[in-house]
Amino acid sequence: MLDVDISGQVGSLDLEAKFASDGGVTSLFGQSGSGKTSLTNMIAGLITPSSGHIRVNDTTLFDAAGGVNLPVQARRIGHVFQDARLFPHLSVKSNLTYARWAGRRPGSRDLDEVVDLLGLGTLLDRKPETLSGGEKQRVAIGRALLSDPRLLIMDEPLANLDQARRNDILPYLDRLCVEVGIPILYVSHSIEEVARLSNTLVILSEGRTPAFGPVADMLARTDLGRATGRHEAGALIEGKVVQVDDVWGLTLVDIGDAVLQIPDMAAKPGDAVRLRIRARDVSLAAIPPRGLSIRNAFDAKIKSISEETGPYAEILCSVGDQLIRARITRASVADLDLFTGKTVTVLIKSVAIDRRQRGPALPLSTDVPV
Amino acid sequence: MLDVDISGQVGSLDLEAKFASDGGVTSLFGQSGSGKTSLTNMIAGLITPSSGHIRVNDTTLFDAAGGVNLPVQARRIGHVFQDARLFPHLSVKSNLTYARWAGRRPGSRDLDEVVDLLGLGTLLDRKPETLSGGEKQRVAIGRALLSDPRLLIMDEPLANLDQARRNDILPYLDRLCVEVGIPILYVSHSIEEVARLSNTLVILSEGRTPAFGPVADMLARTDLGRATGRHEAGALIEGKVVQVDDVWGLTLVDIGDAVLQIPDMAAKPGDAVRLRIRARDVSLAAIPPRGLSIRNAFDAKIKSISEETGPYAEILCSVGDQLIRARITRASVADLDLFTGKTVTVLIKSVAIDRRQRGPALPLSTDVPV
Amino acid sequence: MWPIETTDRARVDFFDLQPAEWQALLLTLRVATAALAVALPLAVLTAYLLARYRFPGHGIVNALVHLPLVLPPVVTGYVLLLTFGRKGPVGEFLDNVFGISFAFNWTGAALAAGVMSFPLMVRPIRLSFEAVNPKLEEAAKSLGAHRLVAFLTVTLPLALPGILGGAILGFAKAMGEFGATITFVSNIPGETRTLALALYTATQTPSGDLAAFRLTLIAAFVAFAALIASEVLARRLRARLGGGHA
Amino acid sequence: MWPIETTDRARVDFFDLQPAEWQALLLTLRVATAALAVALPLAVLTAYLLARYRFPGHGIVNALVHLPLVLPPVVTGYVLLLTFGRKGPVGEFLDNVFGISFAFNWTGAALAAGVMSFPLMVRPIRLSFEAVNPKLEEAAKSLGAHRLVAFLTVTLPLALPGILGGAILGFAKAMGEFGATITFVSNIPGETRTLALALYTATQTPSGDLAAFRLTLIAAFVAFAALIASEVLARRLRARLGGGHA
Amino acid sequence: LIPATAQAPLTVFAAASMREAMERIGTVFEKETGVEIVFSFAGTGTLARQVEAGAPADVFVSADINWMTYAEDQGAVRPETVHPIASNALVLIGARETLPLELKSAELEKALGGARMAIADTDTVPAGRYGKAALESLGLWQSVATQLAPMENVRIVLASVARGDTPLGLVYQTDAAIEPAVSVLAEFPEGTHPKIEYLAALTTEGDHPDATAFLEFLRQQQARDILRSLGFLTDKMK
Numbered sequence A, B: 001m002l003d004v005d006i007s008g009q010v011g012s013l014d015l016e017a018k019f020a021s022d023g024g025v026t027s028l029f030g031q032s033g034s035g036k037t038s039l040t041n042m043i044a045g046l047i048t049p050s051s052g053h054i055r056v057n058d059t060t061l062f063d064a065a066g067g068v069n070l071p072v073q074a075r076r077i078g079h080v081f082q083d084a085r086l087f088p089h090l091s092v093k094s095n096l097t098y099a100r101w102a103g104r105r106p107g108s109r110d111l112d113e114v115v116d117l118l119g120l121g122t123l124l125d126r127k128p129e130t131l132s133g134g135e136k137q138r139v140a141i142g143r144a145l146l147s148d149p150r151l152l153i154m155d156e157p158l159a160n161l162d163q164a165r166r167n168d169i170l171p172y173l174d175r176l177c178v179e180v181g182i183p184i185l186y187v188s189h190s191i192e193e194v195a196r197l198s199n200t201l202v203i204l205s206e207g208r209t210p211a212f213g214p215v216a217d218m219l220a221r222t223d224l225g226r227a228t229g230r231h232e233a234g235a236l237i238e239g240k241v242v243q244v245d246d247v248w249g250l251t252l253v254d255i256g257d258a259v260l261q262i263p264d265m266a267a268k269p270g271d272a273v274r275l276r277i278r279a280r281d282v283s284l285a286a287i288p289p290r291g292l293s294i295r296n297a298f299d300a301k302i303k304s305i306s307e308e309t310g311p312y313a314e315i316l317c318s319v320g321d322q323l324i325r326a327r328i329t330r331a332s333v334a335d336l337d338l339f340t341g342k343t344v345t346v347l348i349k350s351v352a353i354d355r356r357q358r359g360p361a362l363p364l365s366t367d368v369p370v
Numbered sequence C, D: 001m002w003p004i005e006t007t008d009r010a011r012v013d014f015f016d017l018q019p020a021e022w023q024a025l026l027l028t029l030r031v032a033t034a035a036l037a038v039a040l041p042l043a044v045l046t047a048y049l050l051a052r053y054r055f056p057g058h059g060i061v062n063a064l065v066h067l068p069l070v071l072p073p074v075v076t077g078y079v080l081l082l083t084f085g086r087k088g089p090v091g092e093f094l095d096n097v098f099g100i101s102f103a104f105n106w107t108g109a110a111l112a113a114g115v116m117s118f119p120l121m122v123r124p125i126r127l128s129f130e131a132v133n134p135k136l137e138e139a140a141k142s143l144g145a146h147r148l149v150a151f152l153t154v155t156l157p158l159a160l161p162g163i164l165g166g167a168i169l170g171f172a173k174a175m176g177e178f179g180a181t182i183t184f185v186s187n188i189p190g191e192t193r194t195l196a197l198a199l200y201t202a203t204q205t206p207s208g209d210l211a212a213f214r215l216t217l218i219a220a221f222v223a224f225a226a227l228i229a230s231e232v233l234a235r236r237l238r239a240r241l242g243g244g245h246a
Numbered sequence E: 001l002i003p004a005t006a007q008a009p010l011t012v013f014a015a016a017s018m019r020e021a022m023e024r025i026g027t028v029f030e031k032e033t034g035v036e037i038v039f040s041f042a043g044t045g046t047l048a049r050q051v052e053a054g055a056p057a058d059v060f061v062s063a064d065i066n067w068m069t070y071a072e073d074q075g076a077v078r079p080e081t082v083h084p085i086a087s088n089a090l091v092l093i094g095a096r097e098t099l100p101l102e103l104k105s106a107e108l109e110k111a112l113g114g115a116r117m118a119i120a121d122t123d124t125v126p127a128g129r130y131g132k133a134a135l136e137s138l139g140l141w142q143s144v145a146t147q148l149a150p151m152e153n154v155r156i157v158l159a160s161v162a163r164g165d166t167p168l169g170l171v172y173q174t175d176a177a178i179e180p181a182v183s184v185l186a187e188f189p190e191g192t193h194p195k196i197e198y199l200a201a202l203t204t205e206g207d208h209p210d211a212t213a214f215l216e217f218l219r220q221q222q223a224r225d226i227l228r229s230l231g232f233l234t235d236k237m238k
């Protein structure tokens, strides 16, 4: 649980942020200079807001009215800074274990596990100065993970990392959140990462938080196009695994009025899953087509059509009580004679579906293509 | 023209790099710690290789055999460092214009133009310390752009920038390369960026360059899956604009045996274009379907089918003398009864096609979704 | 200056500087300023060389710089006398060729002060140079700045807090320098009798206590003023340098 | 030690230290080491306070620290004599309560050396503290380190080059301190006659020239050794600190 | 640290200009009595203030009547024990083999040739004060006052003249006697300056049993011989 309602001045920026989340991963999303780092610094206790409060789980970290202002070292926040801020005089290993020997936080996490996850095995005796950009970033992540935090703040932690490494780390963070119950405040410019990882999305724009809420809702909102990056818009679909097809490596997911086939190798029947379906990956057909490699085809009802200038149109369709967005050309809207209320066939390539898992007892989601 | 063949030791890394490119954008791609920064430092003259040579256009920057080793300041390389390395005591403006007043490089580029491009207008009087991460990065880019370089080295320049800003900067770099003819050496972890921007792709792996070549060829190579990130594989298609449909905002591109419709608003008939088509966006049909929102459907012949373990299969198809890759499920390969030599219908959503422009006299490519 | 009640008379007398005190004060400022003006650039150069280069003789230069600190000032003054005195090898040369004479005049006092304060300047300046990230100079070069320009526009400004710190130590030392000065250029009122020498003179006479006390106050006051000015300057500098942490 | 040809006899004599010289040398080392041991921690503390905090009296502390530099050493020595001497208020108190006496013994020499070298230590150390990025201490705190721990594990080690630099200046000054020492604790062989004082003593008569020269060499030699050791240490330190630039 | 037993060395605070003489006398005294002696040499003023501040000195040897009087006034020395042990004369010196001159304004001017005359500091160093008095009484002060180079101690005056930095210098006869590189050009007649006397006394706080013996020894023939051999005058001492 994260409950933030603060205002304050940072340089020329007038920050006024208000949002709440139920734990899990809360993503801060906004343009460069919108105040993301400033906001995280206030939550971490590095900048004192002028008013408001900050609560994590049941602990009040800051409350201007109540005169509460826990010092940084008492907040137990694992902070991955945007600039890694490694200790230049300490070896990688001493950096990683700093919270243990200097912060007296024994830490429940295993050093070896984190070292393996981040691929730091061969770097332990090195000094930060000799590390590459991505290596520094990984050490910074490891240092925060090992600090036994009750909240993890990660300020663009994967910016300099390659896809393979991201694909290792993201599920780990997911698991940390789900299994260990550590909430994460995640700053990222990558809507991919945000969509894949977060439960709650907070939009930050010029120091304000014009909107926040469950990530699915937020990604479906068209009024936030500019902030979230329109072409990355999509929908999150809730479903339940009904069957695992080991022969073809496919998993069947019941989403209510349809069953989707997705590539997956780690699901069990009965698992609750969330699927991210990007608007650009959804095609529509006026009549159910046959003989396509596209495996997912089901009927849906057009709820709205937003035609924009330019070549694109955004179609919102409902399947049962869930929503799916499609982006097609305006030309196709005309060709297929689409209108609100019409029933169309939604086509989604299996390979284009991202799977995310939620719920405490679930196994770790694996390295699926994003 | 860029011709690099060097070897040297950097810390524990044994670097041995050899590649050449015909100018344009050369992307260095490799995992964290593979030696990208070290290689760029050698080219920039910050690390002296133990042997080999470095040539840019017609200038030899380094030649161990010939005893040539131009000092950094004589190499005229605009270097965007991975860590921004702004001058902390100078204002943003003085940082930007440093090459002019301290390097005595008058510079052909206009300060205002660069400031606008990078959105630095309100920051000119600020000190670097007060900038946000992305703002620092933008100033670093601007500083290099304004240094009148004959080669631009950019080490993950967009890592901390949001999509909108990237979409502003990438076409500018493209134009710089194409119109002004400044070659760019670009380090990035984002295959999107690499695919969109570069002519030549150099793979770096543990200090070696196992492969380099035109980006289209490289992305089509399946043996580099690990390095390029398999799910980002795709193909580059050459074509010529035959018609511009202003009504629907579509451009028709003749790719030889087929005409594709892509969303575009800035092309002229006769323009040569390159299209990037990702394998995950390509569907196949056994028989030509009808009534789909998918606008591009044309026949192609299956050249090969690589079935992997897991759910995926990669199909290589030929259209005229060009190649297109499709990634579909193994299940669909069986369902559609695909085999090498069979003629199938290739389906590609218009909205999924990335356009890149090449050739000197072409107008600037605009902000298209990636 | 403003009307003074007669009862304040004694106090006023105490705070009014006597001509000899004025003379010593002005001379001290002149000597310390001249010492700083000549020694500081040299100290910056020496500090930079020691910080950034390993050359043969590095250790010797370093040791020579510190020598005036280790030897009793009288010895340093004596060596100066032997070298720069009218009949000393260097002194004679300078006198004949340039007409510069250090013997028994205020320039000699400045020379002594400069030599004695040199090690105090070099060390903090050197530390500052060492603390400047050499990568910034690399960045400057990559933008076309030649070595000297890169030094002048990047490294030097970033080392300014240290240079200021060194300058203060040096100035304070130059103001207080006594042993080498009296040995080298003797204690000539108006010419080489700085505050420190005047103060010493006062302590060496049984009845000089009050005079010594006054002179101590004057010296302390000037030092305070210089220090406060330097603190203000340093604060501005740090603000301008953005803490030096980009 | 090794067989020596008789023709080398004079040379050997010259390089063999006489008992009095040994005594002075050992005393000097003892005094300088003791001065450093006591003054350095205080200097680090003072420097940190001056660097990181603005408190009322900041300027005064800063000025007091520098005062021994501005005043002629004789004055400082005299003030010490009046304060810490057998009949001085502090001296009497310390003697009565703790049985500590600085009067005319080597601890007094160490006190004088410590006071005189204090400003030379504070300045470089302060500069080093100011050069440490405070964001690193923030990072340490965010990892649970309490203020003092963060200081001890991050700021202090990163400031070590400056502390070492200050220590060297201080040690060199302590070795060469003369004016305040001779004034405060006089020139008693074996007790307060350090190398610098012995050197002065030797220069007081023409027949002392050779002795003075020898003593100068000894002092210079010790200083060189200390400097070289410090350079080696500094180089190692810089290597360990990774240049301080992460 | 100095054990308060009879074994403690006898501590003598002596003017730095007496160093050679004192050390020689001390050696003889040690040999004869077996009493260990320790000397502390510094400027007379410094020593006087230290004795006043309770320095562990048993005997104070001053090169200057004023400072001895000061010490007496402060109760630092026992007035009844104060007595002269030697006296000295002032001489004008020049570089070796310079011709003697007469103490006349014109001759001094000529010898100086625009350069300075080295002298011990006329305010702080006894030799300088005596020198000033002598020059004044000879009517020379006016003409040379602006051409003086007052130095911190006599040794530097000697060195300065010996090296030719200053053509003339004003020092004690004892100093001139030991420095081979200078010649005496003129002597200042007795009476042109206050009596140059070296005085010794027991300190108030000193409690060394052999202190009185040393004080006595300073006046005996052996000590006088040593003092004379170094150029001090002892004839008029009682």
Ligand SMILES: Nc1ncnc2c1ncn2[C@@H]1O[C@H](COP(=O)(O)OP(=O)(O)OP(=O)(O)O)[C@@H](O)[C@H]1O
Binding pocket: A010, A011, A012, A013, A030, A031, A032, A033, A034, A035, A036, A037, A038, A039, A082, B129, B130, B131, B132, B133, B134, B135, B160
């Ligand atoms: N000390 C300061 N003085 C003036 N402006 C400041 C200061 N500190 C921050 N700012 C401004 O406040 C804004 C928010 O900064 P912040 O670092 O929070 O941005 P951000 O959202 O993290 O951006 P990025 O994604 O680029 O890291 C920026 O425009 C920055 O320039």
Ligand SMILES: Nc1ncnc2c1ncn2[C@@H]1O[C@H](COP(=O)(O)OP(=O)(O)OP(=O)(O)O)[C@@H](O)[C@H]1O
Binding pocket: A129, A130, A131, A132, A133, A134, A135, A160, B010, B011, B012, B013, B030, B031, B032, B033, B034, B035, B036, B037, B038, B039, B082
């Ligand atoms: N001084 C050094 N000592 C030891 N190893 C070093 C040193 N400098 C670099 N390395 C190692 O060389 C490798 C290459 O570093 P480089 O900075 O070139 O990587 P990179 O490809 O730029 O990585 P990234 O994408 O993370 O920035 C890294 O593993 C790094 O740890």
Ligand SMILES: [Mg+2]
Binding pocket: A036, A037, A038, A082, A155, B132, B133, B134
């Ligand atoms: Mg930020």
Ligand SMILES: [Mg+2]
Binding pocket: A132, A133, A134, B036, B037, B038, B082, B155
């Ligand atoms: Mg790198």
